[in-house]
Amino acid sequence: MLGFPAQLARAWNCAPKWCRVIDEEELLEGLNPAQREAVLHRGSPLLVIAGAGSGKTRVLTRRIAHLVYKGEVRSSSILAITFTNKAADEMRSRLVEMLGDEAKYMWMSTFHSACVRILRSHADRFGYSRSFTIYDTQDSRRLVEQIEKELNIDPKKIRPQAIMREIGAAKSEMVDFESYREHASGPFETKVSEVYSLYQQRLKQFSAMDFDDLLMVTVNLFEACPDVLDMYRDRFKHILVDEYQDTNQVQNRLVLMLGEVHRNVCVVGDADQSIYMFRGADVRNILEFEKAFPDVKVIALEQNYRSTKTILDTANAVISNNRSRIPKNLWTSSDAGPPIFRYRASDENDEARFVGREIKRLADQEALFYSDMAVFYRTNAQSRALEEALVIEGIPYKVIGSTRFYDRREVKDLLAYLMVVANPADEISARRIINSPKRGVGDVTLAKLAEYARASGISLVDSFPYATEAGAPKKAAIALAELSSIVSELAQMNDSGVGPAQLLSAVLDRTGYRESIKALEAREAQSRMENIAELVSMAGRFGELQDMLETVALVSDADDLYGIEGKVSLMTIHIAKGLEFEVVFMVGMDDGVFPHMRSIDDPVQLEEERRLCYVGITRSKRWLYLTHAWERMLWGAYNNSIPSRFISEIPDELVRDL
Numbered sequence: 001m002l003g004f005p006a007q008l009a010r011a012w013n014c015a016p017k018w019c020r021v022i023d024e025e026e027l028l029e030g031l032n033p034a035q036r037e038a039v040l041h042r043g044s045p046l047l048v049i050a051g052a053g054s055g056k057t058r059v060l061t062r063r064i065a066h067l068v069y070k071g072e073v074r075s076s077s078i079l080a081i082t083f084t085n086k087a088a089d090e091m092r093s094r095l096v097e098m099l100g101d102e103a104k105y106m107w108m109s110t111f112h113s114a115c116v117r118i119l120r121s122h123a124d125r126f127g128y129s130r131s132f133t134i135y136d137t138q139d140s141r142r143l144v145e146q147i148e149k150e151l152n153i154d155p156k157k158i159r160p161q162a163i164m165r166e167i168g169a170a171k172s173e174m175v176d177f178e179s180y181r182e183h184a185s186g187p188f189e190t191k192v193s194e195v196y197s198l199y200q201q202r203l204k205q206f207s208a209m210d211f212d213d214l215l216m217v218t219v220n221l222f223e224a225c226p227d228v229l230d231m232y233r234d235r236f237k238h239i240l241v242d243e244y245q246d247t248n249q250v251q252n253r254l255v256l257m258l259g260e261v262h263r264n265v266c267v268v269g270d271a272d273q274s275i276y277m278f279r280g281a282d283v284r285n286i287l288e289f290e291k292a293f294p295d296v297k298v299i300a301l302e303q304n305y306r307s308t309k310t311i312l313d314t315a316n317a318v319i320s321n322n323r324s325r326i327p328k329n330l331w332t333s334s335d336a337g338p339p340i341f342r343y344r345a346s347d348e349n350d351e352a353r354f355v356g357r358e359i360k361r362l363a364d365q366e367a368l369f370y371s372d373m374a375v376f377y378r379t380n381a382q383s384r385a386l387e388e389a390l391v392i393e394g395i396p397y398k399v400i401g402s403t404r405f406y407d408r409r410e411v412k413d414l415l416a417y418l419m420v421v422a423n424p425a426d427e428i429s430a431r432r433i434i435n436s437p438k439r440g441v442g443d444v445t446l447a448k449l450a451e452y453a454r455a456s457g458i459s460l461v462d463s464f465p466y467a468t469e470a471g472a473p474k475k476a477a478i479a480l481a482e483l484s485s486i487v488s489e490l491a492q493m494n495d496s497g498v499g500p501a502q503l504l505s506a507v508l509d510r511t512g513y514r515e516s517i518k519a520l521e522a523r524e525a526q527s528r529m530e531n532i533a534e535l536v537s538m539a540g541r542f543g544e545l546q547d548m549l550e551t552v553a554l555v556s557d558a559d560d561l562y563g564i565e566g567k568v569s570l571m572t573i574h575i576a577k578g579l580e581f582e583v584v585f586m587v588g589m590d591d592g593v594f595p596h597m598r599s600i601d602d603p604v605q606l607e608e609e610r611r612l613c614y615v616g617i618t619r620s621k622r623w624l625y626l627t628h629a630w631e632r633m634l635w636g637a638y639n640n641s642i643p644s645r646f647i648s649e650i651p652d653e654l655v656r657d658l
C-alpha cells in the first residue's frame with residue numbers, strides 16, 4: 001500500500017507515478033531511530049555529523065528517496081553532491097532501484113560536474129564562451145611553464161608545481177589574482193602574483209578554465225548575475241552534500257548561496273575523516289554551517305554498522321590521540337571478530353609476499369572474493385613491490401588511480417585534436433597538436449606564430465595558414481597549412497553531427513599519427529595502439545563531442561574504481577574514502593612512510609595523517625592487517641625504519657602478530 005500522502009500526491013498528479021517503492025515503511029526500513037529522524041526531518045537545515053560507517057551516506061540516499069516519494073519535490077529539483085563521480089553513480093543507481101527511472105535525471109554529481117553544467121548554460125554571462133575547455137593538471141602546468149618562460153622566471157628556482165599549488169590554494173579560498181597581488185609579499189609571492197595574473201588572462205583568452213576555476217567562476221557568476229543565482233535557488237529546492245568535512249571554502253560558499261533562501265540544506269560529514277587539507281578542504285565548514293544556519297538541526301549517528309568491535313576499538317583508540325577534535329561515542333553491536341593482524345616484514349618485498357600469501361589463503365580458506373579485499377598504501381610508488389608479489393601468486397588485481405588513462409601521451413595527443421575542434425581558442429591544445437606527430441615546427445617558429453596570432457588578435461590555430469607571414473621557414477609553413485586544413489575538415493565533420501569516435505578515426509587517418517605510432521618499437525607501439533583503440537571505443541559511447549570531453553575532463557582517480565569485479569584493489573588511502581571491504585591491508589606502516597615524512601614535525605599535519613589512518617582502518621568490515629618493514633627502499637636508497645607510531649597507539653590486546 002502507498003502511504004496516504006503519497007496516494008494523495010499521486011491523485012493530484014504531481015506524484016511520482018513511476019515510484020517503485022510500494023510502501024513508505026520500505027523506505028525507512030533498516031534505519032535506526034536517529035537515522036530515521038534524519039530522513040524525516042523537515043523545516044530547517046540539517047547537519048548529520050557522525051563517525052565512520054554510521055550510515056551517513058545511507059541516510060542521504062534515503063532522504064532523497066523519501067522527499068521524492070512523498071511528492072514533496074520533483075527529482076529534477078534536487079541537487080545532491082558526492083565526493084566522486086563513482087559515488088554519485090552508485091547513489092543514483094540505488095535511487096533508481098527504489099524510485100524507478102525518473103531518478104536518473106537528478107542532479108547528482110561532484111561539485112565540479114555540477115558547476116560545469118551551470119557554466120555550460122551561463123558562462124557567457126561572465127565573459128567566457130559556453131564551449132569553454134577544461135584544463136587538467138597537465139594542461140595547466142604547460143601553461144604555467146609557458147608563462148614562466150615569457151616572464152623570464154627560472155623554473156628551477158621557482159618550480160611550476162609550486163606556483164600551481166599556490167594559485168590553487170588561492171583559488172580554493174576565493175582569492176582572485178587582483179586580491180592576491182594586493183597582498184603578495186616577498187619575492188616568491190610577487191613572482192606568483194605575476195604568473196597568476198597572466199595565467200588567468202590567458203585562460204580567459206583561450207576560453208579555458210582549470211579545475212579550481214570551475215568552482216570559483218561559478219561563485220563569481222552567481223555574484224555578478226543575481227538572476228542566474230535566483231534561477232538555481234528556485235530550481236534546487238533541496239540541496240544535499242555528502243563528505244562535507246572535505247569541502248573547501250568555495251564549495252561551502254556555493255552551498256550557502258544556493259541554500260540561503262529556502263534553507264532546505266542537508267549536509268553529512270565526519271570531522272575525523274577530513275583528509276584533504278592540502279587541497280584547501282576546511283573542516284571548519286562544519287562548524288561554520290551551524291553559524292550560517294542558527295536554527296540548524298544537528299543529528300549525531302553513533303552506531304557503526306560496518307565493522308567488528310575490534311576494528312572500531314582500534315579506530316577509536318588511534319583517533320583519540322588527536323587533540324583538536326570533539327570526542328565521539330561510536331559503538332557497534334557486532335561481534336569482536338578476528339584480531340588486528342600485524343606483520344613485521346624484513347623489507348618491502350617480504351611485506352608484499354606476505355600480503356600475496358595471505359590474500360590467497362583468505363580466498364581459499366575463508367571463501368572470500370578477491371573483490372572483497374583491498375590493499376592501501378600512503379603513496380602510489382608503494383604499489384610496485386605489491387604488484388610483483390600478486391603476479392607471482394597469480395592474483396588478479398587492479399591498481400586504482402596511479403596513472404590516469406587520460407594522462408597517457410597518445411591519449412592526450414588525440415584528445416588535443418578534439419579539444420581544438422571544440423574550442424579553436426584553446427592554445428594549449430593547439431600547441432600540442434602542432435608536433436604530434438612530428439611536423440618539424442621548432443620552438444622558434446612556434447614563438448613567432450604565437451606572437452603573430454596575438455598581434456593579429458586571432459587564435460593560434462587560426463594563425464596556421466599565415467605561417468609564412470609570421471616568419472616560419474617554408475617546410476614548417478607547408479606543414480602548418482596542411483594541419484590547418486585537417487582541423488577545418490574535422491570542424492566541418494563535427495558541425496555536420498559526426499560523433500567523436502569518427503572524428504578520432506579521421507585524426508588517425510589524416511594526420512599520420514597512426515603511422516608515427518607504428519614506427520615505434522614493437523611492444524611500445526602495441527601498447528599505445530591498445531590505448532588508442534580503447535579511447536576510440538570509449539568515444540563511441542558519446543554522440544556529442546562536448547559531452548565526451550567533459551566526461552574525460554572530470555574523471556578523477558577514484559573513478560578508476562570501475563571494473564574491479566573479481567580483483568583485489570590496490571589504492572592510496574585517500575582514494576578509499578567512503579568505501580568498504582571485508583579485508584583491508586594497510587602496508588608501509590612505518591614512521592616516515594605513514595605518517596609521511598613531511599608531516600612528522602608538524603602537529604597539524606600529523607593530525608591529518610592520523611585522520612587518514614582512521615579512514616583506512618574504518619574501511620574494513622572484518623579483517624584488518626597492518627604491516628611494516630624494518631628496512632625499506634625509499635627514494636632510491638635502503639633505510640632502516642621503525643614501526644608507525646599509529647600502530648603503537650592500538651591497545652596490545654587487540655593485535656596479534658603473524
Ligand code: ATP
Pocket residue numbers: 030031032035050051052053054055056057058059270273304305306577578579580
Ligand atoms: P563513511 O563515514 O565511511 O562514509 P557512512 O557513515 O557513510 O560511512 P554508510 O556507508 O552509509 O556509512 O554505511 C556503512 C555500512 O553500514 C553500509 O554497509 C550500510 O549499508 C550499513 N548500514 C548503515 N545503516 C545501517 C542500519 N541501520 N542497519 C544495517 N546496516 C546499516
Ligand code: MG
Pocket residue numbers: 056057058242578
Ligand atoms: Mg559515507
